[in-house]
Amino acid sequence: MQTLIQSVLTLQHNRLQTVDVLLDDEQIHTIAPAGTLSPLPQQQVISGQDKLLLPGFVNGHTHSSQVWQRGLIPQLPLELWLANVFDSTPQQVEQFYWGAVSTAVDTLLSGGTCLMDHAYLIPGQERETIDALVRGYQDVGIRAVIAPLIQDLPFTAGLPSGCLLPQSSSPRSASQWLDLMEILIAEFHDPDCGIYIGLGPTGFHRCSDELLQGCAELSDRHQLCYHTHLLETRAQHQLAQERYGISAVEHLYQLGCLGSRTSLAHGVWIDDTDIELLASTGATLVHNPVSNLRLGSGLAPVLKGLQAGLNISFGCDGAASNDAQNLLEVIKLGTILHTVSDPDYKNWLTPEQALQMATVGGAKGVNLSDRTGSLTPGMDADLVLYNLNHPSLLPRTNPLQLLVLGRPTEVVESVWVKGKPIVKQGQMMTIDIHTLHNALRHHAVEISLFSPQHRAVESHYHQVMLH
Amino acid sequence: MQTLIQSVLTLQHNRLQTVDVLLDDEQIHTIAPAGTLSPLPQQQVISGQDKLLLPGFVNGHTHSSQVWQRGLIPQLPLELWLANVFDSTPQQVEQFYWGAVSTAVDTLLSGGTCLMDHAYLIPGQERETIDALVRGYQDVGIRAVIAPLIQDLPFTAGLPSGCLLPQSSSPRSASQWLDLMEILIAEFHDPDCGIYIGLGPTGFHRCSDELLQGCAELSDRHQLCYHTHLLETRAQHQLAQERYGISAVEHLYQLGCLGSRTSLAHGVWIDDTDIELLASTGATLVHNPVSNLRLGSGLAPVLKGLQAGLNISFGCDGAASNDAQNLLEVIKLGTILHTVSDPDYKNWLTPEQALQMATVGGAKGVNLSDRTGSLTPGMDADLVLYNLNHPSLLPRTNPLQLLVLGRPTEVVESVWVKGKPIVKQGQMMTIDIHTLHNALRHHAVEISLFSPQHRAVESHYHQVMLH
Missing domain, CATH: 2.30.40.10 (Urease, subunit C, domain 1)
Structure with missing residues (x-):
């Protein structure tokens, strides 16, 4: 009709x-x-x-299962916050279903029609996790890109000088993850139904070069979005120097991970050279201003990026680091925050520019420019x-x-x-929105804050980052 | 009952x-x-x-009549924005009534029970303006402090090197303003009804020492709140150096304007010495984070102020510089914004601290600690x-x-x-909320943006502040 x-x-x-x-x-x-x-x-x-x-706006970066951790984790820098996120991540497939439904509803009711779910996976139930997310998004009817969060290095390897901390083993090797991704793509990537699978290596800080590069190869072969965290924190910046001796952006470039289907969440600590390189590849930076302030990650160089021709979109980030999933809130903060970095008001974002970033820019960031955003x-x-x-x-x-x-x-x-x-x-x-709200009201999250892991990381963080 | x-x-x-x-x-x-x-x-x-x-929270700083200018004025630095505010300020007493009603409703529905209205006045109808505001606040039933915005220096005198611009004359001398304030206090100050008059000289930048000091004398005599703008912008900081050769805070201190009944809006450009001096007087700083980003005024040193024992509360500021009047939004941004100024998370504001600032801190800022906020x-x-x-x-x-x-x-x-x-x-x-919404829907504001005054100020601003 x-x-x-x-x-x-x-x-x-x-x-x-x-x-x-x-x-x-x-x-x-x-x-x-x-x-x-x-x-x-x-x-x-x-x-x-x-x-x-x-x-419709595109929410360029979120983690839907964090709906269960909304309001749970205190304000801490990413590295300490993460220890608590892991310790309180839901473990039931049904919670992932409701997390997807809730995130989709919040997105739609704040002006979005598409989201990028950089999705946590229940260990050992990866397929079932993605199945639950797909069901959630299809039941609601939102367009969703699901990029499973995968990594083959342990958490502590993602910290500067983290090799000094006790290391846990990774559940899968790079090649095992890549095999799994092939299976997930074959089963769930379904553009006709508005469901897309993306490649989502967590970030250089917790991924081997083999995994980063293998994801790029899969992204090329299947023409899928490549989505990863990039230089969210000062600690990650320091880690890149320790591990590669060059910028993380240059490293990703050398590995062949940057292109027009690549979207990079945060980029708070990219420098002018990184900006030029990113812009030249046609990659997208996803700006998450609420999360960046909530975790004290810093100010992403958004105005410089735009001036260099870099495509920038907006993301809510997960509800454990932005205790709301409201796109209009994120767009507002993203529009006014960067006045602090540039006194010349001719460079400030206008509402029109911000809407362009949230729509056209967002669609490009999820590799859907030909379908949505305009x-x-x-x-x-x-x-x-x-x-x-x-x-x-x-x-x-x-x-x-x-x-x-x-x-x-x-x-x-x-x-x-x-x-x-x-x-x-x-x-x-x-x-039925009431069924969703009842689920949120009555499902419990195992709350386990400030575990021994957190305390070990905290002591290390203080020594390496604050002294 | x-x-x-x-x-x-x-x-x-x-x-x-x-x-x-x-x-x-x-x-x-x-x-x-x-x-x-x-x-x-x-x-x-x-x-x-x-x-x-x-x-209930206290909205420590707003200008209720700016409700009519919500969504109207583009993002500009304060000095250029102000030219447009003046040119589009409502001129009907009834609009001031509805501005008060609207601001009161937004305050109540976002957790506030008291507000400080740093109130514009219709020239020649000052008494009628205050009467309309009082009616509005009493009809709604909110606790309100009304500090009429008064100044005896022309707009351009408030700009650094502004003496180079054409000067308009002020409608009243300092002594005439002070006489008027005596009349307004006698007629409208009514604590039993929850209506308080405050002294509200616009700010040092547009007030003579005689007016600033005369207001302090009235504040002492009647035990009323003294509320003024302070160092909101870099331009004001530069002006204070030009005019006094010392910090504006030191100047206000020497005039006897700082004390426990004083509340100062913004203070973005106060330095460490100013913070110590302000804290020692028992004055309150009202932090307006949304407005400060919207106008590109900068980041107020809130964490340093709190560490020095300075009382800090939150303000929405007027709807022309914060196109919403939602206290929960202001408190959220005020809680997370200052992570960018201090990487040590032990100094970051907690939700509990933020609520303390919005309640106890807010009540102290409007000289009502003995009545509300706890x-x-x-x-x-x-x-x-x-x-x-x-x-x-x-x-x-x-x-x-x-x-x-x-x-x-x-x-x-x-x-x-x-x-x-x-x-x-x-x-x-x-x-009846529908009557309010109908008024907002159907009253018109005379829209007159980018007047010759604006263009003159813009050219001056560029020369003095951006070169």
Whole structure:
């Protein structure tokens, strides 16, 4: 069935314009001047009055299972925080299902239609974990890229001078992980259903060159997104110097891991040379401003990156390091945070630029530029209709500025993913939201903070990073 | 009538505890271990199950009439932004009424029970402006301190080397402003009704010493709060050097303007010596993190200030520089922002500290420590009850961390101000919210951006600050 949205405000060519938009099954069919498309029989007609229609945002980086750890782990630097994340990661397949559902709902209700789940795996139940995530995303109806988090070096190897700490063994070798990834890709990668598998080596800090390179080879062969953490913390920067003697970005480049299908989460500690190199490869940097402040990771050089032509998108990061999964919050902070790094206001991000990063930039970061992120005929209808009459978007000034710089709440009226209505009148159409909330209310997470592992790492961290 | 809240989670002595709380008319009567207070006839009984009870926050700095300019003015440094604020300030008394109502509602629904309105005045209708604000706050039932924004130097005098720009004349001399303030205090200062007048000279940058000092004298004589902007921007820092040759803090100190009733908005550019001096006087710094990023003012040295014993509270600042008036958003950003200035996580703010700043710290900043900001018998019942079953506060982990570090939405279930229920089941009890929203939807603001004044200031700003 076709859907006609009449006289709706949109952002076209960086300007607010009122247009008619016709959706045809899965795609955007026509965009025409307001009042020029007349409804035909059997078309569903939606009034665009007091509404704003934007392409769906892409959440470029999250870890859906951390929903269970929201509000759990105190503010600590990544390296100490991680010890606690591992110790409290859910271990039931069903929790991964609900984590995916919850993350998908939060994404949709904050303007997103697509997410990158850099997914934890239950050891020994990797296939079942991915199966649960896929079920969750398909039940909700969001577009999802799932990049299983894999690593073949132990946790402590990811710390500078970490070789001094007791080492645990890795559950699998690089080649075993790569074999598993082949299986997961074959079983779960399903673009027609809006489910994509990506290659997700944790980061150089906990991956051998063999694993990093093997993932790049699989990404090339299957034309899949390559997603990895990059220089999130000062400690990782220091580790790269210890281990490689060159920048981690240069190292990844030499291994052949950087290209237009690569997206790199964080990049807080990249320098000017790294920025140039990243930009030249066509890779995407995913900026996670809330998480970066929450973990004290620092300020990613976003303005410099954009000036160098680097594609930058936004990510929420997991709910253990950003205790909300709200894209509008992340976009707001990402828009205003970088004023502290540059006093010249001509360089500051505008709401229009931020929306471009969240949509077009986000789609490129998950290797889906040809499908989503743009209100253009022929693209999939991944669209969000905002209610400009909501009190949090009053008074009537600049709707884009209110959306990006305000604190919009419950403003998402309708969402379509591949043309299918997923949200109507602010309500989820595909799942029973109460079942989700009951699951969150009653499932328990094993809380185990400040374990012996944490204490060992803390003592090491103090010595290496704070003295 | 007495109200008994049974078995409710609270923060007592920096620890979560479940207690019974009895409210007696205007005040907190008793706090007892959970289950020990039995309901008496004629007591209203409220179940505290799955609820969190906290003292109301204080919004330590805002400008209520800027509600009309929300989403209007682009991201610009304060000095250029201000030219546009002046050019688009509402000029109708009724708009000031609705600005107060809107700000009060946003404050209450984000956990606040008291605010400091550093209030714009309609020239020639100063009395009528304050009257409208008082009506607005009383109709809603919030506790409000109104400090009229007064200045006797022209706008351009507030810019470094601003003497080079054309000067407009000030509408009143210092002594005329002080006479007016006497009249406003006599007519409107009414602690029994929860309405307080404060002295609000705009800031050293646009006030003569005579006005700054005269306000201090009135503050002493009437025991009122003294509230002023302080070193919000680098330009103001430069101006203080030009004009006084010493720090603006030292200058205010020498004029006798700093004391325990003084609260200073921003203080982004105070140095270590200023911090020591401010702490020694017992003054309060009001931290406005969202506004500071939105205007690119910089990072206030909050961690250093707290370590020096300086009282610091939170402010939203006006809606033209923080396009939302949500205290929970401000508290979150204020809690995580300062990790970028100090890598040692032992110094980072905890949710408990942030809540202390927003309540006890906020009350001290508006000279109301003896009345509000604390869940203690004998204090006024300015209390907020949060619904921990709301999806944005799930799953069940640490409720304080979810409240401060999450993105809570519609979690305020009940609010009492001086014992009077103002919000019940998330709904305003005192005013018709639809009338407010209709007013916001239909009143127009005269939009006049980038006037000749703006362009003159911009050219000057570029020359003085960016070259």
